[in-house]
Amino acid sequence: MFSGAQISLYPMADDFVGVILGALGALDPYRDRLRIETDDISTLLVGPPEVLFPALRDLFVAAARSGKHCVLSAAISRGCPGEPDDPICRSDAFGGPVGPLGPRKEAAITAVRNAAATGQPAAAQFSLYVMGTGDHMDEIYGCIDFLKQSGVYDRSKNFCTKLRGDTGAIFSALNEAFCRFGPGAGHVTLDVTVSANSPSAV
Amino acid sequence: MFSGAQISLYPMADDFVGVILGALGALDPYRDRLRIETDDISTLLVGPPEVLFPALRDLFVAAARSGKHCVLSAAISRGCPGEPDDPICRSDAFGGPVGPLGPRKEAAITAVRNAAATGQPAAAQFSLYVMGTGDHMDEIYGCIDFLKQSGVYDRSKNFCTKLRGDTGAIFSALNEAFCRFGPGAGHVTLDVTVSANSPSAV
Helix, strand or coil, rough: CCCCEEEEECCEEEEEEEHHHHHHHHHHHHHHHHEEECCCCEEEEEECHHHEEEEEEHHHHHCCCCCCEEEEEEEECCCCCCCCHHHHHHCCCCCCCCCHHHHHHHHHHHHCCCCCCCCCCCEEEEEEEEEEECHHHHHHHHHHHHCCCCCCEEEEEEEEEEEEEEHHHHHHHHHHHHHCCCCCCCCCCCEEEEEEEECCCC | CCCCEEEEEEEEECCCCHHHHHHHHHHHHHHCCEEEECCCCCEEEEEEEHHHHHHHHHHHHHHCCCCCCCCEEEEEEEEECCCCHHHCCCCCCCCCCCCCCCHHHHHHHHHHHHHCCCCCCCEEEEEEEEECCCHHHHHHHHHHHHHHHHCCCCEEEEEEEEEEEEEEHHHHHHHHHHHCCCCCCCEEEEEEEEEECCCCCC
């Protein structure tokens, strides 16, 4: 199943190019397991979720450690029927039959609670979109219920759910939302915003 | 039908707060027709598409005229079954029966070609998500076909379509994608990025 993301990193600083270039080294340990293409709006990362989410986490932490207000924005997708399959995306994280919501929520909560801390606090919000089924809201409500018990839940907002906590737990929660909700082989996307060092943060 | 957006404006500048505050006046003509709430990640705008898209366009143009590299990111949604209805969202732009794709594409192309120019060039990319139906890809392919004939099509990318042109035509294309594709009363979202003054733009 094809999976990947279009990502953009926004350092709110005159030296945004320097902050971005300084953070890119964080992707080096993942480069042989991702296909990467950059243009003036975003960078495409094609690969399986078990590579994608740690890579995004490490990139964001590296940028946030500049001390500048930094935002990572990402459109993350799996199973889009319009995308060709790619061997680099092979993953054990999805594709099998989907069991009842209860055990999936429990597994997701456990994963987030066991996520390694990065020491970098962040705020985030995201929307989960499940396509091609008539019962997409059941999966979305199940995911929101998992988030409320995940330890990084901040609050529900219109159109999205807001998270707050250590960057490690936040990216683990995004990974779990992406892999455990929606049909195993279905078309599922996330619209993600992660923010650090905002002067407006409360 | 409930409709609105979570939006964020990212000026890549040390004085990002000044650029944002300087642009906010562009929303003044629309404030009585929108519900607006801000936190440290995004600003919620609740209202109908005929107010929302011009408001976003004018906000973006005002920020871009600072000359700084600015990005507007937005999660735009209509018809989410989890949102309560709100009288401020009443619109003639959707809700009726959906006819064949051909005339919808033609109407969308005409609207974009007639959009007033702002004089501000921009690049953009977005994804259209149609939920709750089994034939969502037909609507997405129909929308992509419209975009290719819209005058602002740049190229197809994985997970999204890239646009380039005058900011007026770009926001018109986003408006048309949002209102004319997917079921009239259905759950449809856009994941939008609009960029100006990028040093990487070609």
